[in-house]
Amino acid sequence: MRVVIAPDSFKGTVTAEEAALALAEGWRSVRPDDHLTLRPMADGGEGTLAAVAAAHPGSTLHRVAACTGPDGRPVDGAYALLPDGTAVIELATVSGLPLMAQLAPLTATTRGTGELVAAALDHGATRLLIGLGGSASTDGGAGLLAALGLSLLDRDGRPLPDGGGSLARAHRIDRTGLRPAPPGGVRLLTDVTNPLLGPDGAAAVYGPQKGAGPANVAELERGLTHLAGLFGGDPDRPGAGAAGGTAYGLAAAWDAAVAPGASTVAELLRLDQALATADLVVTGEGRFDATSLRGKVVGEIVLRAERAGVPVRVVAGESADARALTLTALAGDPASARGRAGHWLRVAGARLADSAAG
Structure with missing residues:
Protein backbone atom coordinates (compact mmCIF):
# COMPACT_ATOMS: atom_id res chain seq x y z
CA MET A 1 0.00 0.00 0.00
CA ALA A 42 2.07 24.55 5.65
CA ASP A 43 -0.02 27.47 4.40
CA GLY A 44 2.33 30.42 4.73
CA GLY A 45 2.41 30.34 8.53
CA GLU A 46 4.24 28.10 10.93
CA GLY A 47 6.34 25.45 9.22
CA THR A 48 6.43 26.99 5.73
CA LEU A 49 10.19 27.47 5.75
CA ALA A 50 10.89 23.91 6.89
CA ALA A 51 8.33 22.31 4.56
CA VAL A 52 9.57 24.01 1.40
CA ALA A 53 13.26 23.59 2.20
CA ALA A 54 12.85 19.89 3.02
CA ALA A 55 11.22 19.25 -0.36
CA HIS A 56 14.14 20.76 -2.31
CA PRO A 57 17.40 18.82 -2.02
CA GLY A 58 20.37 21.14 -2.02
CA SER A 59 18.59 23.90 -0.10
CA THR A 60 20.71 25.70 2.48
CA LEU A 61 19.62 27.33 5.73
CA HIS A 62 21.15 30.69 6.55
CA ARG A 63 20.89 32.06 10.07
CA VAL A 64 20.67 35.79 10.74
CA ALA A 65 21.50 36.83 14.29
CA ALA A 66 19.88 39.65 16.25
CA CYS A 67 17.00 40.58 13.97
CA THR A 68 14.56 43.14 15.36
CA GLY A 69 11.76 41.23 17.04
CA PRO A 70 8.16 42.46 16.92
CA ASP A 71 8.57 44.25 20.25
CA GLY A 72 12.06 45.56 19.46
CA ARG A 73 14.00 42.91 21.34
CA PRO A 74 16.56 41.02 19.23
CA VAL A 75 15.62 37.57 17.92
CA ASP A 76 17.60 35.18 15.75
CA GLY A 77 16.09 34.38 12.38
CA ALA A 78 16.81 32.26 9.33
CA TYR A 79 15.89 31.91 5.69
CA ALA A 80 16.28 29.04 3.26
CA LEU A 81 17.95 29.42 -0.12
CA LEU A 82 16.71 26.94 -2.70
CA PRO A 83 18.96 25.69 -5.51
CA ASP A 84 17.20 27.92 -8.06
CA GLY A 85 18.02 31.09 -6.10
CA THR A 86 14.65 31.43 -4.38
CA ALA A 87 14.81 32.55 -0.76
CA VAL A 88 12.05 31.30 1.53
CA ILE A 89 11.21 33.52 4.50
CA GLU A 90 8.68 32.90 7.24
CA LEU A 91 7.51 36.16 8.80
CA ALA A 92 6.41 34.48 12.02
CA THR A 93 9.95 33.40 12.89
CA VAL A 94 11.04 36.99 13.62
CA SER A 95 7.80 39.03 13.60
CA GLY A 96 5.36 36.53 15.06
CA LEU A 97 2.82 37.02 17.82
CA PRO A 98 4.32 34.39 20.19
CA LEU A 99 7.56 36.42 20.29
CA MET A 100 5.87 39.30 22.12
CA ALA A 101 6.67 39.50 25.82
CA GLN A 102 3.55 41.66 26.13
CA LEU A 103 1.01 42.49 23.43
CA ALA A 104 1.60 45.94 21.94
CA PRO A 105 -0.76 46.44 19.00
CA LEU A 106 0.28 50.03 18.26
CA THR A 107 4.06 49.56 18.30
CA ALA A 108 4.65 45.96 17.11
CA THR A 109 6.76 45.90 13.96
CA THR A 110 7.67 43.78 10.95
CA ARG A 111 11.19 45.27 10.75
CA GLY A 112 12.88 41.94 11.53
CA THR A 113 11.30 40.32 8.49
CA GLY A 114 12.73 43.10 6.36
CA GLU A 115 16.14 42.39 7.86
CA LEU A 116 15.80 38.74 6.82
CA VAL A 117 14.81 39.84 3.31
CA ALA A 118 17.82 42.16 3.13
CA ALA A 119 20.15 39.36 4.24
CA ALA A 120 18.73 37.03 1.60
CA LEU A 121 19.19 39.65 -1.12
CA ASP A 122 22.74 40.30 0.07
CA HIS A 123 23.40 36.58 -0.32
CA GLY A 124 22.24 36.69 -3.93
CA ALA A 125 18.61 35.56 -3.77
CA THR A 126 16.90 36.16 -7.11
CA ARG A 127 13.32 35.46 -6.02
CA LEU A 128 11.43 35.63 -2.72
CA LEU A 129 8.70 33.49 -1.18
CA ILE A 130 7.45 35.07 2.04
CA GLY A 131 5.01 33.27 4.33
CA LEU A 132 2.81 35.84 6.08
CA GLY A 133 1.00 33.85 8.77
CA GLY A 134 1.13 34.57 12.50
CA SER A 135 2.17 38.23 12.57
CA ALA A 136 2.19 40.33 15.74
CA SER A 137 1.76 43.73 14.10
CA THR A 138 -0.62 45.89 12.09
CA ASP A 139 1.93 48.20 10.51
CA GLY A 140 1.09 47.77 6.83
CA GLY A 141 4.54 46.31 6.31
CA ALA A 142 6.12 49.68 7.10
CA GLY A 143 8.72 48.19 9.44
CA LEU A 144 9.71 45.58 6.86
CA LEU A 145 10.04 48.22 4.15
CA ALA A 146 12.02 50.52 6.46
CA ALA A 147 14.62 47.76 6.83
CA LEU A 148 14.85 47.76 3.02
CA GLY A 149 15.46 51.50 2.78
CA LEU A 150 12.01 53.07 2.51
CA SER A 151 11.29 56.00 4.85
CA LEU A 152 7.98 57.19 6.26
CA LEU A 153 8.54 60.80 7.27
CA ASP A 154 6.57 63.17 9.47
CA ARG A 155 5.92 66.85 8.69
CA ASP A 156 9.39 67.75 9.96
CA GLY A 157 11.06 65.19 7.70
CA ARG A 158 11.88 62.81 10.55
CA PRO A 159 11.40 59.04 10.25
CA LEU A 160 8.35 57.76 12.10
CA PRO A 161 8.78 55.24 14.91
CA ASP A 162 7.83 51.67 14.12
CA GLY A 163 4.30 50.39 14.58
CA GLY A 164 0.84 50.87 13.18
CA GLY A 165 0.07 53.50 15.79
CA SER A 166 2.36 56.02 14.08
CA LEU A 167 1.13 55.60 10.50
CA ALA A 168 -1.46 58.38 10.68
CA ARG A 169 1.37 60.87 11.28
CA ALA A 170 3.10 60.06 7.99
CA HIS A 171 3.43 63.11 5.77
CA ARG A 172 5.59 61.75 2.99
CA ILE A 173 7.03 58.48 1.73
CA ASP A 174 10.64 58.58 0.60
CA ARG A 175 11.40 55.66 -1.72
CA THR A 176 14.79 56.84 -2.90
CA GLY A 177 16.68 54.41 -0.65
CA LEU A 178 14.36 51.44 -1.20
CA ARG A 179 16.14 48.39 -2.53
CA PRO A 180 14.77 47.04 -5.80
CA ALA A 181 12.77 43.84 -5.78
CA PRO A 182 14.70 40.75 -6.89
CA PRO A 183 14.53 40.02 -10.63
CA GLY A 184 12.43 36.87 -10.12
CA GLY A 185 9.79 38.78 -8.17
CA VAL A 186 8.17 38.35 -4.77
CA ARG A 187 5.37 35.93 -3.91
CA LEU A 188 3.46 36.30 -0.64
CA LEU A 189 1.88 33.18 0.86
CA THR A 190 -1.24 33.58 2.98
CA ASP A 191 -4.40 31.72 3.93
CA VAL A 192 -6.58 34.85 4.22
CA THR A 193 -8.36 36.97 1.62
CA ASN A 194 -9.09 40.06 3.74
CA PRO A 195 -8.65 43.51 2.18
CA LEU A 196 -6.52 46.10 3.94
CA LEU A 197 -9.34 48.30 5.21
CA GLY A 198 -12.91 48.20 6.46
CA PRO A 199 -14.90 45.78 8.62
CA ASP A 200 -13.16 42.81 7.00
CA GLY A 201 -9.73 44.45 7.02
CA ALA A 202 -6.48 43.92 8.87
CA ALA A 203 -7.23 46.10 11.91
CA ALA A 204 -10.88 45.15 12.44
CA VAL A 205 -10.51 41.40 12.03
CA TYR A 206 -7.03 40.62 13.32
CA GLY A 207 -6.21 43.61 15.53
CA PRO A 208 -8.07 42.19 18.56
CA GLN A 209 -6.04 38.96 18.34
CA LYS A 210 -2.93 41.12 18.67
CA GLY A 211 -4.18 42.96 21.74
CA ALA A 212 -6.05 45.86 20.15
CA GLY A 213 -9.14 47.13 21.95
CA PRO A 214 -11.83 49.14 20.11
CA ALA A 215 -9.92 52.43 20.39
CA ASN A 216 -6.72 50.77 19.17
CA VAL A 217 -8.54 49.19 16.24
CA ALA A 218 -9.90 52.59 15.22
CA GLU A 219 -6.41 54.13 15.48
CA LEU A 220 -4.85 51.34 13.43
CA GLU A 221 -7.60 51.66 10.82
CA ARG A 222 -6.92 55.40 10.53
CA GLY A 223 -3.23 54.73 10.14
CA LEU A 224 -3.66 52.10 7.44
CA THR A 225 -6.17 54.31 5.60
CA HIS A 226 -3.70 57.19 5.67
CA LEU A 227 -0.88 54.92 4.49
CA ALA A 228 -2.97 53.71 1.57
CA GLY A 229 -3.69 57.32 0.61
CA LEU A 230 0.03 58.07 0.44
CA PHE A 231 1.20 54.79 -1.05
CA GLY A 232 -1.45 54.06 -3.65
CA GLY A 233 -1.64 50.47 -4.77
CA ASP A 234 -4.77 48.42 -4.26
CA PRO A 235 -5.94 48.19 -0.63
CA ASP A 236 -9.06 46.32 -1.75
CA ARG A 237 -7.08 43.48 -3.29
CA PRO A 238 -7.99 40.12 -1.72
CA GLY A 239 -5.27 39.23 0.76
CA ALA A 240 -3.97 42.81 1.09
CA GLY A 241 -4.80 42.69 4.81
CA ALA A 242 -2.59 39.65 5.45
CA ALA A 243 -0.06 40.03 8.27
CA GLY A 244 -1.46 43.34 9.43
CA GLY A 245 -1.35 44.80 5.93
CA THR A 246 2.18 43.61 5.14
CA ALA A 247 0.84 42.08 1.93
CA TYR A 248 -0.50 45.48 0.92
CA GLY A 249 2.81 47.23 1.68
CA LEU A 250 4.90 44.77 -0.31
CA ALA A 251 2.45 44.79 -3.21
CA ALA A 252 2.48 48.60 -3.32
CA ALA A 253 6.26 48.95 -2.98
CA TRP A 254 7.51 45.90 -4.88
CA ASP A 255 4.52 44.72 -6.92
CA ALA A 256 4.54 41.52 -4.88
CA ALA A 257 1.96 38.89 -5.81
CA VAL A 258 -0.39 37.47 -3.17
CA ALA A 259 -0.89 33.72 -3.51
CA PRO A 260 -2.89 31.12 -1.56
CA GLY A 261 -0.36 29.61 0.82
CA ALA A 262 -1.55 26.02 1.05
CA SER A 263 -1.92 25.70 -2.72
CA THR A 264 1.50 27.21 -3.38
CA VAL A 265 3.22 24.99 -0.82
CA ALA A 266 1.47 21.94 -2.28
CA GLU A 267 2.87 22.83 -5.69
CA LEU A 268 6.35 23.37 -4.29
CA LEU A 269 6.17 19.99 -2.54
CA ARG A 270 5.02 18.32 -5.77
CA LEU A 271 2.06 16.91 -3.89
CA ASP A 272 0.06 16.02 -6.99
CA GLN A 273 2.87 13.76 -8.21
CA ALA A 274 2.90 11.95 -4.87
CA LEU A 275 -0.89 11.54 -4.94
CA ALA A 276 -0.88 10.18 -8.48
CA THR A 277 0.35 6.76 -7.26
CA ALA A 278 -1.11 6.81 -3.73
CA ASP A 279 -3.74 4.49 -2.26
CA LEU A 280 -4.46 6.74 0.72
Whole structure:
Protein backbone atom coordinates (compact mmCIF):
# COMPACT_ATOMS: atom_id res chain seq x y z
CA MET A 1 0.00 0.00 0.00
CA ARG A 2 1.26 3.50 -0.86
CA VAL A 3 0.37 6.19 1.67
CA VAL A 4 1.02 9.94 1.54
CA ILE A 5 1.23 11.55 4.99
CA ALA A 6 0.78 15.32 4.68
CA PRO A 7 -0.29 17.04 7.91
CA ASP A 8 -0.16 20.67 8.94
CA SER A 9 1.40 21.55 12.29
CA PHE A 10 -0.63 20.88 15.43
CA LYS A 11 -0.12 24.41 16.69
CA GLY A 12 1.32 24.71 20.16
CA THR A 13 2.26 21.03 20.30
CA VAL A 14 4.14 19.58 17.32
CA THR A 15 5.42 20.83 13.98
CA ALA A 16 4.14 19.44 10.70
CA GLU A 17 7.37 17.47 10.30
CA GLU A 18 7.06 16.01 13.80
CA ALA A 19 3.43 15.12 13.16
CA ALA A 20 4.27 13.37 9.88
CA LEU A 21 7.09 11.39 11.47
CA ALA A 22 4.91 10.32 14.42
CA LEU A 23 2.04 9.22 12.17
CA ALA A 24 4.49 7.30 9.99
CA GLU A 25 6.07 5.59 12.99
CA GLY A 26 2.67 4.47 14.21
CA TRP A 27 1.67 3.25 10.76
CA ARG A 28 4.89 1.25 10.31
CA SER A 29 4.37 -0.45 13.67
CA VAL A 30 1.36 -2.18 12.11
CA ARG A 31 2.22 -2.27 8.40
CA PRO A 32 6.02 -2.14 8.08
CA ASP A 33 6.11 -3.04 4.38
CA ASP A 34 3.93 -0.20 3.12
CA HIS A 35 5.48 2.64 1.12
CA LEU A 36 5.08 5.94 2.99
CA THR A 37 5.72 9.35 1.42
CA LEU A 38 5.97 12.16 3.96
CA ARG A 39 5.00 15.66 2.85
CA PRO A 40 4.73 17.93 5.93
CA MET A 41 2.57 20.86 4.85
CA ALA A 42 2.07 24.55 5.65
CA ASP A 43 -0.02 27.47 4.40
CA GLY A 44 2.33 30.42 4.73
CA GLY A 45 2.41 30.34 8.53
CA GLU A 46 4.24 28.10 10.93
CA GLY A 47 6.34 25.45 9.22
CA THR A 48 6.43 26.99 5.73
CA LEU A 49 10.19 27.47 5.75
CA ALA A 50 10.89 23.91 6.89
CA ALA A 51 8.33 22.31 4.56
CA VAL A 52 9.57 24.01 1.40
CA ALA A 53 13.26 23.59 2.20
CA ALA A 54 12.85 19.89 3.02
CA ALA A 55 11.22 19.25 -0.36
CA HIS A 56 14.14 20.76 -2.31
CA PRO A 57 17.40 18.82 -2.02
CA GLY A 58 20.37 21.14 -2.02
CA SER A 59 18.59 23.90 -0.10
CA THR A 60 20.71 25.70 2.48
CA LEU A 61 19.62 27.33 5.73
CA HIS A 62 21.15 30.69 6.55
CA ARG A 63 20.89 32.06 10.07
CA VAL A 64 20.67 35.79 10.74
CA ALA A 65 21.50 36.83 14.29
CA ALA A 66 19.88 39.65 16.25
CA CYS A 67 17.00 40.58 13.97
CA THR A 68 14.56 43.14 15.36
CA GLY A 69 11.76 41.23 17.04
CA PRO A 70 8.16 42.46 16.92
CA ASP A 71 8.57 44.25 20.25
CA GLY A 72 12.06 45.56 19.46
CA ARG A 73 14.00 42.91 21.34
CA PRO A 74 16.56 41.02 19.23
CA VAL A 75 15.62 37.57 17.92
CA ASP A 76 17.60 35.18 15.75
CA GLY A 77 16.09 34.38 12.38
CA ALA A 78 16.81 32.26 9.33
CA TYR A 79 15.89 31.91 5.69
CA ALA A 80 16.28 29.04 3.26
CA LEU A 81 17.95 29.42 -0.12
CA LEU A 82 16.71 26.94 -2.70
CA PRO A 83 18.96 25.69 -5.51
CA ASP A 84 17.20 27.92 -8.06
CA GLY A 85 18.02 31.09 -6.10
CA THR A 86 14.65 31.43 -4.38
CA ALA A 87 14.81 32.55 -0.76
CA VAL A 88 12.05 31.30 1.53
CA ILE A 89 11.21 33.52 4.50
CA GLU A 90 8.68 32.90 7.24
CA LEU A 91 7.51 36.16 8.80
CA ALA A 92 6.41 34.48 12.02
CA THR A 93 9.95 33.40 12.89
CA VAL A 94 11.04 36.99 13.62
CA SER A 95 7.80 39.03 13.60
CA GLY A 96 5.36 36.53 15.06
CA LEU A 97 2.82 37.02 17.82
CA PRO A 98 4.32 34.39 20.19
CA LEU A 99 7.56 36.42 20.29
CA MET A 100 5.87 39.30 22.12
CA ALA A 101 6.67 39.50 25.82
CA GLN A 102 3.55 41.66 26.13
CA LEU A 103 1.01 42.49 23.43
CA ALA A 104 1.60 45.94 21.94
CA PRO A 105 -0.76 46.44 19.00
CA LEU A 106 0.28 50.03 18.26
CA THR A 107 4.06 49.56 18.30
CA ALA A 108 4.65 45.96 17.11
CA THR A 109 6.76 45.90 13.96
CA THR A 110 7.67 43.78 10.95
CA ARG A 111 11.19 45.27 10.75
CA GLY A 112 12.88 41.94 11.53
CA THR A 113 11.30 40.32 8.49
CA GLY A 114 12.73 43.10 6.36
CA GLU A 115 16.14 42.39 7.86
CA LEU A 116 15.80 38.74 6.82
CA VAL A 117 14.81 39.84 3.31
CA ALA A 118 17.82 42.16 3.13
CA ALA A 119 20.15 39.36 4.24
CA ALA A 120 18.73 37.03 1.60
CA LEU A 121 19.19 39.65 -1.12
CA ASP A 122 22.74 40.30 0.07
CA HIS A 123 23.40 36.58 -0.32
CA GLY A 124 22.24 36.69 -3.93
CA ALA A 125 18.61 35.56 -3.77
CA THR A 126 16.90 36.16 -7.11
CA ARG A 127 13.32 35.46 -6.02
CA LEU A 128 11.43 35.63 -2.72
CA LEU A 129 8.70 33.49 -1.18
CA ILE A 130 7.45 35.07 2.04
CA GLY A 131 5.01 33.27 4.33
CA LEU A 132 2.81 35.84 6.08
CA GLY A 133 1.00 33.85 8.77
CA GLY A 134 1.13 34.57 12.50
CA SER A 135 2.17 38.23 12.57
CA ALA A 136 2.19 40.33 15.74
CA SER A 137 1.76 43.73 14.10
CA THR A 138 -0.62 45.89 12.09
CA ASP A 139 1.93 48.20 10.51
CA GLY A 140 1.09 47.77 6.83
CA GLY A 141 4.54 46.31 6.31
CA ALA A 142 6.12 49.68 7.10
CA GLY A 143 8.72 48.19 9.44
CA LEU A 144 9.71 45.58 6.86
CA LEU A 145 10.04 48.22 4.15
CA ALA A 146 12.02 50.52 6.46
CA ALA A 147 14.62 47.76 6.83
CA LEU A 148 14.85 47.76 3.02
CA GLY A 149 15.46 51.50 2.78
CA LEU A 150 12.01 53.07 2.51
CA SER A 151 11.29 56.00 4.85
CA LEU A 152 7.98 57.19 6.26
CA LEU A 153 8.54 60.80 7.27
CA ASP A 154 6.57 63.17 9.47
CA ARG A 155 5.92 66.85 8.69
CA ASP A 156 9.39 67.75 9.96
CA GLY A 157 11.06 65.19 7.70
CA ARG A 158 11.88 62.81 10.55
CA PRO A 159 11.40 59.04 10.25
CA LEU A 160 8.35 57.76 12.10
CA PRO A 161 8.78 55.24 14.91
CA ASP A 162 7.83 51.67 14.12
CA GLY A 163 4.30 50.39 14.58
CA GLY A 164 0.84 50.87 13.18
CA GLY A 165 0.07 53.50 15.79
CA SER A 166 2.36 56.02 14.08
CA LEU A 167 1.13 55.60 10.50
CA ALA A 168 -1.46 58.38 10.68
CA ARG A 169 1.37 60.87 11.28
CA ALA A 170 3.10 60.06 7.99
CA HIS A 171 3.43 63.11 5.77
CA ARG A 172 5.59 61.75 2.99
CA ILE A 173 7.03 58.48 1.73
CA ASP A 174 10.64 58.58 0.60
CA ARG A 175 11.40 55.66 -1.72
CA THR A 176 14.79 56.84 -2.90
CA GLY A 177 16.68 54.41 -0.65
CA LEU A 178 14.36 51.44 -1.20
CA ARG A 179 16.14 48.39 -2.53
CA PRO A 180 14.77 47.04 -5.80
CA ALA A 181 12.77 43.84 -5.78
CA PRO A 182 14.70 40.75 -6.89
CA PRO A 183 14.53 40.02 -10.63
CA GLY A 184 12.43 36.87 -10.12
CA GLY A 185 9.79 38.78 -8.17
CA VAL A 186 8.17 38.35 -4.77
CA ARG A 187 5.37 35.93 -3.91
CA LEU A 188 3.46 36.30 -0.64
CA LEU A 189 1.88 33.18 0.86
CA THR A 190 -1.24 33.58 2.98
CA ASP A 191 -4.40 31.72 3.93
CA VAL A 192 -6.58 34.85 4.22
CA THR A 193 -8.36 36.97 1.62
CA ASN A 194 -9.09 40.06 3.74
CA PRO A 195 -8.65 43.51 2.18
CA LEU A 196 -6.52 46.10 3.94
CA LEU A 197 -9.34 48.30 5.21
CA GLY A 198 -12.91 48.20 6.46
CA PRO A 199 -14.90 45.78 8.62
CA ASP A 200 -13.16 42.81 7.00
CA GLY A 201 -9.73 44.45 7.02
CA ALA A 202 -6.48 43.92 8.87
CA ALA A 203 -7.23 46.10 11.91
CA ALA A 204 -10.88 45.15 12.44
CA VAL A 205 -10.51 41.40 12.03
CA TYR A 206 -7.03 40.62 13.32
CA GLY A 207 -6.21 43.61 15.53
CA PRO A 208 -8.07 42.19 18.56
CA GLN A 209 -6.04 38.96 18.34
CA LYS A 210 -2.93 41.12 18.67
CA GLY A 211 -4.18 42.96 21.74
CA ALA A 212 -6.05 45.86 20.15
CA GLY A 213 -9.14 47.13 21.95
CA PRO A 214 -11.83 49.14 20.11
CA ALA A 215 -9.92 52.43 20.39
CA ASN A 216 -6.72 50.77 19.17
CA VAL A 217 -8.54 49.19 16.24
CA ALA A 218 -9.90 52.59 15.22
CA GLU A 219 -6.41 54.13 15.48
CA LEU A 220 -4.85 51.34 13.43
CA GLU A 221 -7.60 51.66 10.82
CA ARG A 222 -6.92 55.40 10.53
CA GLY A 223 -3.23 54.73 10.14
CA LEU A 224 -3.66 52.10 7.44
CA THR A 225 -6.17 54.31 5.60
CA HIS A 226 -3.70 57.19 5.67
CA LEU A 227 -0.88 54.92 4.49
CA ALA A 228 -2.97 53.71 1.57
CA GLY A 229 -3.69 57.32 0.61
CA LEU A 230 0.03 58.07 0.44
CA PHE A 231 1.20 54.79 -1.05
CA GLY A 232 -1.45 54.06 -3.65
CA GLY A 233 -1.64 50.47 -4.77
CA ASP A 234 -4.77 48.42 -4.26
CA PRO A 235 -5.94 48.19 -0.63
CA ASP A 236 -9.06 46.32 -1.75
CA ARG A 237 -7.08 43.48 -3.29
CA PRO A 238 -7.99 40.12 -1.72
CA GLY A 239 -5.27 39.23 0.76
CA ALA A 240 -3.97 42.81 1.09
CA GLY A 241 -4.80 42.69 4.81
CA ALA A 242 -2.59 39.65 5.45
CA ALA A 243 -0.06 40.03 8.27
CA GLY A 244 -1.46 43.34 9.43
CA GLY A 245 -1.35 44.80 5.93
CA THR A 246 2.18 43.61 5.14
CA ALA A 247 0.84 42.08 1.93
CA TYR A 248 -0.50 45.48 0.92
CA GLY A 249 2.81 47.23 1.68
CA LEU A 250 4.90 44.77 -0.31
CA ALA A 251 2.45 44.79 -3.21
CA ALA A 252 2.48 48.60 -3.32
CA ALA A 253 6.26 48.95 -2.98
CA TRP A 254 7.51 45.90 -4.88
CA ASP A 255 4.52 44.72 -6.92
CA ALA A 256 4.54 41.52 -4.88
CA ALA A 257 1.96 38.89 -5.81
CA VAL A 258 -0.39 37.47 -3.17
CA ALA A 259 -0.89 33.72 -3.51
CA PRO A 260 -2.89 31.12 -1.56
CA GLY A 261 -0.36 29.61 0.82
CA ALA A 262 -1.55 26.02 1.05
CA SER A 263 -1.92 25.70 -2.72
CA THR A 264 1.50 27.21 -3.38
CA VAL A 265 3.22 24.99 -0.82
CA ALA A 266 1.47 21.94 -2.28
CA GLU A 267 2.87 22.83 -5.69
CA LEU A 268 6.35 23.37 -4.29
CA LEU A 269 6.17 19.99 -2.54
CA ARG A 270 5.02 18.32 -5.77
CA LEU A 271 2.06 16.91 -3.89
CA ASP A 272 0.06 16.02 -6.99
CA GLN A 273 2.87 13.76 -8.21
CA ALA A 274 2.90 11.95 -4.87
CA LEU A 275 -0.89 11.54 -4.94
CA ALA A 276 -0.88 10.18 -8.48
CA THR A 277 0.35 6.76 -7.26
CA ALA A 278 -1.11 6.81 -3.73
CA ASP A 279 -3.74 4.49 -2.26
CA LEU A 280 -4.46 6.74 0.72
CA VAL A 281 -3.54 10.19 2.03
CA VAL A 282 -3.43 11.09 5.73
CA THR A 283 -3.60 14.74 6.74
CA GLY A 284 -4.38 16.63 9.92
CA GLU A 285 -4.15 19.70 12.12
CA GLY A 286 -4.72 20.80 15.68
CA ARG A 287 -8.39 21.70 15.30
CA PHE A 288 -10.53 20.45 12.44
CA ASP A 289 -13.71 22.46 11.83
CA ALA A 290 -15.72 24.06 9.04
CA THR A 291 -12.96 26.58 8.26
CA SER A 292 -10.43 23.79 7.68
CA LEU A 293 -11.81 23.10 4.22
CA ARG A 294 -11.60 26.75 3.10
CA GLY A 295 -8.07 27.64 2.02
CA LYS A 296 -6.23 25.83 4.78
CA VAL A 297 -3.89 22.85 4.56
CA VAL A 298 -6.46 20.13 5.22
CA GLY A 299 -8.87 21.61 2.68
CA GLU A 300 -6.13 21.79 0.07
CA ILE A 301 -5.15 18.16 0.69
CA VAL A 302 -8.77 17.01 0.49
CA LEU A 303 -9.31 18.94 -2.75
CA ARG A 304 -6.22 17.50 -4.43
CA ALA A 305 -6.88 13.99 -3.15
CA GLU A 306 -10.45 14.05 -4.48
CA ARG A 307 -9.14 15.24 -7.82
CA ALA A 308 -6.69 12.31 -7.86
CA GLY A 309 -9.33 9.83 -6.70
CA VAL A 310 -7.47 9.03 -3.48
CA PRO A 311 -9.32 8.51 -0.17
CA VAL A 312 -8.42 10.81 2.73
CA ARG A 313 -8.22 10.28 6.49
CA VAL A 314 -8.01 13.28 8.81
CA VAL A 315 -6.31 13.25 12.21
CA ALA A 316 -6.95 16.22 14.47
CA GLY A 317 -6.23 17.30 18.00
CA GLU A 318 -9.89 18.19 18.44
CA SER A 319 -12.92 18.10 16.15
CA ALA A 320 -16.69 18.02 16.27
CA ASP A 321 -16.65 16.22 12.93
CA ALA A 322 -16.99 12.48 13.44
CA ARG A 323 -15.02 11.82 10.25
CA ALA A 324 -11.79 12.93 11.95
CA LEU A 325 -9.78 10.68 14.25
CA THR A 326 -8.95 12.92 17.21
CA LEU A 327 -6.10 12.79 19.66
CA THR A 328 -8.53 13.95 22.33
CA ALA A 329 -10.67 10.84 21.83
CA LEU A 330 -7.60 8.60 21.90
CA ALA A 331 -6.13 10.26 24.98
CA GLY A 332 -9.37 10.72 26.87
CA ASP A 333 -9.16 14.50 27.36
CA PRO A 334 -7.68 17.57 25.61
CA ALA A 335 -4.93 18.20 28.18
CA SER A 336 -3.54 14.69 27.81
CA ALA A 337 -3.76 14.94 24.03
CA ARG A 338 -1.79 18.19 23.98
CA GLY A 339 0.69 17.11 26.61
CA ARG A 340 1.72 13.97 24.71
CA ALA A 341 0.76 14.89 21.16
CA GLY A 342 3.61 12.92 19.59
CA HIS A 343 2.62 9.75 21.42
CA TRP A 344 -1.03 10.04 20.46
CA LEU A 345 -0.14 10.77 16.85
CA ARG A 346 1.80 7.49 16.81
CA VAL A 347 -1.26 5.79 18.26
CA ALA A 348 -3.40 7.45 15.57
CA GLY A 349 -1.04 6.26 12.84
CA ALA A 350 -1.25 2.70 14.16
CA ARG A 351 -5.03 2.93 14.39
CA LEU A 352 -5.31 4.07 10.76
CA ALA A 353 -2.95 1.35 9.58
CA ASP A 354 -4.95 -1.26 11.49
CA SER A 355 -8.18 -0.10 9.85
CA ALA A 356 -6.46 -0.23 6.44
CA ALA A 357 -5.41 -3.80 7.14
CA GLY A 358 -8.99 -4.71 7.84
